[in-house]
Amino acid sequence: xxxxxxxxxxxxxxxxxxxxxxxxxxxxxxxxxxxxxxxxxxxxxxxxxxxxxxxxxxxxxxxxxxxxxxxxxxxxxxxxxxxxxxxxxxxxxxxxxxxxxxxxxxxxxxxxxxxxxxxxxxxxxxxxxxxxxxxxxxxxxxxxxxxxxxxxxxxxxxxxxxxxxxxxxxxxxxxxxxxxxxxxxxxxxxxxxxxxxxxxxxxxxxxxxxxxxxxxxxxxxxxxxxxxxxxxxxxxxxxxxxxxxxxxxxxxxxxxxxxxxxxxxxxxxxxxxxxxxxxxxxxxxxxxxxxxxxxxxxxxxxxxxxxxxxxxxxxxxxxxxxxxxxxxxxxxxxxxxxxxxxxxxxxxxxxxxxxxxxxxxxxxxxxxxxxxxxxxxxxxxxxxxxxxxxxxxxxxxxxxxxxxxxxxxxxxxxxxxxxxxxxxxxxxxxxxxxxxxxxxxxxxxxxxxxxxxxxxxxxxxxxxxxxxxxxxxxxxxxxxxxxxxxxxxxxxxxxxxxxxxxxxxxxxxxxxxxxxxxxxxxxxxxxxxxxxxxxxxxxxxxxxxxxxxxxxxxxxxxxxxxxxxxxxxxxxxxxxxxxxxxxxxxxxxxxxxxxxxxxxxxxxxxxxxxxxxxxxxxxxxxxxxxxxxxxxxxxxxxxxxxxxxxxxxxxxxxxxxxxxxxxxxxxxxxxxxxxxxxxxxxxxxxxxxxxxxxxxxxxxxxxxxxxxxxxxxxxxxxxxxxxxxxxxxxxxxxxxxxxxxxxxxxxxxxxxxxxxxxxxxxxxxxxxxxxxxxxxxxxxxxxxxxxxxxxxxxxxxxxxxxxxxxxxxxxxxxxxxxxxxxxxxxxxxxxxxxxxxxxxxxxxxxxxxxxxxxxxxxxxxxxxxxxxxx
Numbered sequence: 001x002x003x004x005x006x007x008x009x010x011x012x013x014x015x016x017x018x019x020x021x022x023x024x025x026x027x028x029x030x031x032x033x034x035x036x037x038x039x040x041x042x043x044x045x046x047x048x049x050x051x052x053x054x055x056x057x058x059x060x061x062x063x064x065x066x067x068x069x070x071x072x073x074x075x076x077x078x079x080x081x082x083x084x085x086x087x088x089x090x091x092x093x094x095x096x097x098x099x100x101x102x103x104x105x106x107x108x109x110x111x112x113x114x115x116x117x118x119x120x121x122x123x124x125x126x127x128x129x130x131x132x133x134x135x136x137x138x139x140x141x142x143x144x145x146x147x148x149x150x151x152x153x154x155x156x157x158x159x160x161x162x163x164x165x166x167x168x169x170x171x172x173x174x175x176x177x178x179x180x181x182x183x184x185x186x187x188x189x190x191x192x193x194x195x196x197x198x199x200x201x202x203x204x205x206x207x208x209x210x211x212x213x214x215x216x217x218x219x220x221x222x223x224x225x226x227x228x229x230x231x232x233x234x235x236x237x238x239x240x241x242x243x244x245x246x247x248x249x250x251x252x253x254x255x256x257x258x259x260x261x262x263x264x265x266x267x268x269x270x271x272x273x274x275x276x277x278x279x280x281x282x283x284x285x286x287x288x289x290x291x292x293x294x295x296x297x298x299x300x301x302x303x304x305x306x307x308x309x310x311x312x313x314x315x316x317x318x319x320x321x322x323x324x325x326x327x328x329x330x331x332x333x334x335x336x337x338x339x340x341x342x343x344x345x346x347x348x349x350x351x352x353x354x355x356x357x358x359x360x361x362x363x364x365x366x367x368x369x370x371x372x373x374x375x376x377x378x379x380x381x382x383x384x385x386x387x388x389x390x391x392x393x394x395x396x397x398x399x400x401x402x403x404x405x406x407x408x409x410x411x412x413x414x415x416x417x418x419x420x421x422x423x424x425x426x427x428x429x430x431x432x433x434x435x436x437x438x439x440x441x442x443x444x445x446x447x448x449x450x451x452x453x454x455x456x457x458x459x460x461x462x463x464x465x466x467x468x469x470x471x472x473x474x475x476x477x478x479x480x481x482x483x484x485x486x487x488x489x490x491x492x493x494x495x496x497x498x499x500x501x502x503x504x505x506x507x508x509x510x511x512x513x514x515x516x517x518x519x520x521x522x523x524x525x526x527x528x529x530x531x532x533x534x535x536x537x538x539x540x541x542x543x544x545x546x547x548x549x550x551x552x553x554x555x556x557x558x559x560x561x562x563x564x565x566x567x568x569x570x571x572x573x574x575x576x577x578x579x580x581x582x583x584x585x586x587x588x589x590x591x592x593x594x595x596x597x598x599x600x601x602x603x604x605x606x607x608x609x610x611x612x613x614x615x616x617x618x619x620x621x622x623x624x625x626x627x628x629x630x631x632x633x634x635x636x637x638x639x640x641x642x643x644x645x646x647x648x649x650x651x652x653x654x655x656x657x658x659x660x661x662x663x664x665x666x667x668x669x670x671x672x673x674x675x676x677x678x679x680x681x682x683x684x685x686x687x688x689x690x691x692x693x694x695x696x697x698x699x700x701x702x703x704x705x706x707x708x709x710x711x712x713x714x715x716x717x718x719x720x721x722x723x724x725x726x727x728x729x730x731x732x733x734x735x736x737x738x739x740x741x742x743x744x745x746x747x748x749x750x751x752x753x754x755x756x757x758x759x760x761x762x763x764x765x766x767x768x769x770x771x772x773x774x775x776x777x778x779x780x781x782x783x784x785x786x787x788x789x790x791x792x793x794x795x796x797x798x799x800x801x802x803x804x805x806x807x808x809x810x811x812x813x814x815x816x817x818x819x820x821x822x823x824x825x826x827x828x829x830x831x832x833x834x835x836x837x838x839x840x841x842x843x844x845x846x847x848x849x850x851x852x853x854x855x856x857x858x859x860x861x862x863x864x865x866x867x868x869x870x
Contacts, residue, residue, distance in 0.1 A: 013058065014070035019083045024054035025182045028086060028215040030119045031138060031417035033425060035082045042069060052581065053121035056180045090216060095144020096438075096704075102145070102711065107719045109147040109274045111136065112259055112282035114251070115158075115240055116151050116219060118212065120580040122181055123157030123174075124221065126240055127509050127544075128606055129317050131580070132381075132703075133278050134214075135415035135606075139703035141215030142417075142438070145711055148268060150259040150282075152251065153178065153210050153221035158240045161544045161577045162482065167560030169545055169553045173239065178223070183210045186220070186266065196222070196261040198254055201334055205233045207254060209262045220266065222258050241546070249327050249335055252367065256284025257339075260292070274311040274718045276710070277375065279318075280325060280367030286312055286374040291343055297730055301344045302737040305374070307730060310721035310848070313714045314375035315410070316368055317603050319388045320513065326364035327354075356395045372396060372407070376721065376848040377714045379408045381604040383628040388600050399856040401803070406849040410709050411625055412604040413702040416440050419610040421588040423460045427452060440698065441705040449695045454687045461591075461615050461690075466499040468589025472540055472573055473497070479576050496570050497538050502675045504619075505590030505611065507542040507575075507583055510552040513601040516543065517558050519594065521660035523567075529667060530571035535676045537667070538571045539594075540586060542578040587611040592671060595620035596663070598655065599627075599646060609701040612640075615690050619671065621659060622646035629697055637692040641666050725846065736846045739784075743842055743855065749778025749817070750785070752859035755838050763834075768825040773808060773838045773859070778817050782810035786843040786850055787821040791828070791836040800835055808838070838863070 013020060020039075029035040030052075039054045040047045043061055050056040069075045115130030116122075116137070125131065133149070140147040159171035178185075186194040186209040197204045206229060207222040224236040235243075236250055243251075259282070263269045275285055286308060293304035318324065332354075333347050340350035352358035353373055354365035372378050372393060380386040386409030390402050397405050417437060420428070428436050432448040439445055476493045485493075497503070510516050519539070520526060530537045541559050545552025556574070563572045575582055587593070593611035595602075595618065602624035609625065612618060618640035620626040627646060633639045643662050649655035674685045699705070725733040754774040763769065771789045787810075792803025808821035821838075828834060840857040841850045 012063065012066075014066055016070045016076055017066060017079065019079055020054070020058060023079075023082055023086060024058060025184065026086065026090075026213045026215065027118055027182060028089060028141070029054060031415065032082075032085070033422045034078075034085065038075075038078050038082050041075060041078065042066075051121045052119060053181065055182050056121070059180055092144070096708070097144040097146070097711065100708075100712070102716060107146055107274070107716065108268065109140075109145065109276060109715050110150055110259075110263055110268075110285075111140075111147055111276045111278060112150045112255065112285055113278035114151065114255060114281035116149060117580060118214065118219075122183075122212065123176060124151065124154050124240065126158040128604075129279060131583075132317070132412055132606060135413070135418060135703045136278075136707060137214050137217045137219060138415045138418060139707040141217040143704060143707055143711075144216065145707060145715070147217055148263070149214070149217065149219035150255075150263065151219065151221050152237050152240075152255055153183075153223040154240050155223075155225050155238050159544070159547060162479070163556070163560055163574075163576055165483065167557040167564070169556050171547050178210060183212055183221075185209075186211055188265075194262075194265055195226075196258050196265055198258045198261070199338065200233070200250065200253075203230065203233070205229055205236065205254070205258075207237070207258050207262075209266070220259075220262055222254060222262060224254060245327055246331060248325060249331060252281050252325065253284055253335060256282050256286075257288045260285050260288040264292075273722070274313065274715050276313040276315070276714070277371055278315055280314075280316065280371050283314075283367045283371040283374070286371065287339070287343065291339075294344070299730060299733065300737065302741065303730065303734050306736045306740075306846075307722065307725045307733040309374050309376045310725055311718040312371075312375040312377070313710065313718060314371040314378045315381065316371075316378070316389060317381055319380075319385060319392060319601055319603055324366060324368040326366045328364055329361070332365045356393075368393075369396070373853075376718060377408070378406065379410050381409065381412045382625050383409050383411060384600055384624065385409060385603040397851055397853055399854075399858065400851050401800075404851065406851050410706060410713070411628065411701070412606050412609075413700070413704070413706040414606050414609045414613070415703045416613050416698075419584060419587060420613050421464055423463055424588070424614055427456065427460050439704075440702040441700070441708065443699040446695045446699050449691050449698075452691070454682050454684065457615070457687060457690065458682055462500075464589040464614065465503055465591065466589075468503065468540070468585050469497045469499045471585040471589075472575065475575050475582070476573055492569070496573055497540075498536055498570075501536040501538050501571075502592065502672060503590050504537065504539050504592045504594050505586040505616070506539065506594045507578055507586050508595075508605070508607055510543045510545040510555045511549055512551045512555075513598045515596045515598055515656070516541065516555045518596040518656060518660050519663060520558065520562055521656065522664065523562065525664055527567040529664070529672070530568065532672075535672050536571065537672060538573075540573050540575065540590070542575040542582050542586065544578050583607065583610070587616065588614045590616045591675065592616060593618050593620075595624075595626065596643065596659070597621055597623045598652065599623040599644075599648065609697070612693055612697050612701065615694065617641070617686075617689055617693055619643065619663075619666065625701060629701070633696050634692075637696070638689050639693040639696050640689065641671060721846070721848065732846055736844065739844055740852070743780070743784070743852075746778045746780050747855050747857075749776065750780065750840055750857045751776050752838050752840060752857060752863050753818070755836075755859050755863045757836060763828050765828060765831050768827045771808070771823045771826055771836065771838070773821045773863075774814060774818065775821055775838075775840060776818050777840075780817075782819050782821075784843060786841045788839050788841065789823045789826050789836055790839055791826060791834065793830055794833045794835050798835075800837070802830070805839075 023029055113133040115125040117125035117131035117134040137149050156173040159173055162170050164170055188194045193208045195206045195208045197206050206226055207224045210221045212219040225234045236254055289308040290304040293299050293307055329351055337347050340347050351365055354370040355363045380389040390405040390407050394402055431452045477490055480489050480493055545556050559574045562568050563574050587610040593608045593616045595608055605624040608618045621643045630642050644659050752775050756772045758770045787808040788805040790803055790805050792800045795801040806823050806826045808823040810819050811822045812820040814820055838859040842852055842855050
């Protein structure tokens, strides 16, 4: 039965408690232990029952309890303290951003992502990508960076996981009730819900805009589940990563085009804007930005592209091909054919932007390709991932050495306040001082970890392990009860795990390359390890497989099956429905954090960072963040353990066998003995590793450092470039586009005709040489190019490796379009067989990088033979 009218009923709070509503609707409570405790005081059981959702808590709590709280002087004092703390936080003018010289006016950053992991009660995320996005927004708030988030508000979000009797993953979707979440529906001046329209074939789709307040940072989420839309369009914001490619394309159009229009409707698109695309899902925002600039500023596509690109930042998070969305040309034509015409492009012209090879009419349209072509700054999320990404996308920059391809890296981090336990929080405050929360990237500050008494650190960590064991028992009993388990099975679940045993945590998405079952490779050896009466070990697993990932589901089933066997029943547990609450319990209580991805397929990984900040030690293959963390640590102060040495294997089966053997060896010979070696009743060697791990890694692997890095390297630079291109009626943007057009036409005439170097016999390290090059530039001037000597050692294949570039200067014109360039005193810094060559690159003051696709000219073998002075 459909209602004839709808209305919302809000909690009836006694006057003295009205401040609870303000606290509930700002997600800063989610990383403020004092405010969390305030809500828990109202009703501890209900707080757990509502999934840590304060809005739902206030809506479902018994009115008598509210009246009692309103008359409780202690509770009211606690409420007043929490409100005062929030007000101080929000009104703070002297933030890191302002101290760093940032200008809040005109430097708005719009951060687009398909998912955001904020709290377990707002289910609009699937995994690490969303958690990273949520942590990014929280740190931006803490640092005062003027940033807004943009995403989609999913009616069902991501699936809830449960296992059937056979241990096979099942998916269950639950509707989100937006009116019982900390969400606010944005409204226009007329009081009606604010909505935007996006064109789809034969109709317009409307989406309304909700806001989640995350400290100082608003997150705007689009909701297409409106009665004015067709049923299939209402499903646009139904499920995250659900549906077929057509649904994914429709969602990504709504995210990029609709998200941009939502910011306009909200009045949040001042110039100069900076747009940060968190993965390729949001790449259509770049096209919408270009379209709007064309219309509002009367620019051509090429001119608007230069302006828009200046403020575009793109972060890619996966080296796995399946993680990059591609769409068939005919599907893109159906949905964006008219849009291409609005951009002044043919359909083929639009498709070319998303193809590695624009001339290949059969190639699909790639969202990552589109983002890489349009963004002024692109990066991976760890040092190793940056290398892998440059190798993966090198076709976009033919002729450019792989190490110079303009894709950098900003290694991920985590928002410590969201993940560190209350007990560790208090310990850090006691020995590091309160400033550790505001300055988690301060290396000197973290040296205070070494002053924490061993007894105190160990006692704190043991309490967290005990809580993890209790949490796991409760969770396991719930799983079994829902499955109709017997009383005997429930009783057995109450006794699983040992609060004093070495506890290893493994929690992440279950998919082939993450190798969740590597530690299960030899069940008999594992059983002996886990059941050693003197030195017991226990394993807690959690994680979801994508609904269409059959291999991932088989991995889940393998863990679940083993957990039921008598040899493992008390020592190995699989926790269903991995979410932020499970993740928090695991990273706060585990002794060892296990990570076994197949190198180099882990872009970063952040769960180990969360565990590290809580005192757990990482045991991982050298992939993602752990590769650079391990390589950068002091070998005299061990911070954990590395499985292997970062080898690359052509045979995956061989890699699995060797790395499983290495893992078992580390556990048997090093990890377990160190944990149970207790001189004076304390594991001194273990505690030394814990302190070294925290002191070494915590200053780097936090999102405060990440957001600072993006701000200084990308946001502020992008904003200034956008301002510069907008000067004098977009004169510089127009000039840059015209110059590039002329450059493209002239480049076929650019070549290095001859190269001469003053080489006579061997050189000694530290000696230098002079180099001359005769270069034909056609209609270009020497000021429009950068001519460089490219010199370095040769690898066994005769290719230049460890090479560097030295600029050459024009010294003489040699006729029409022909010029002599010289480099003096080019140094040779290393011994060994060397080589050199000369290259020509475009040069312009408004180019963010000198590498334009296809525009690089190298000296060929014939250049050496023509060492003439003519």
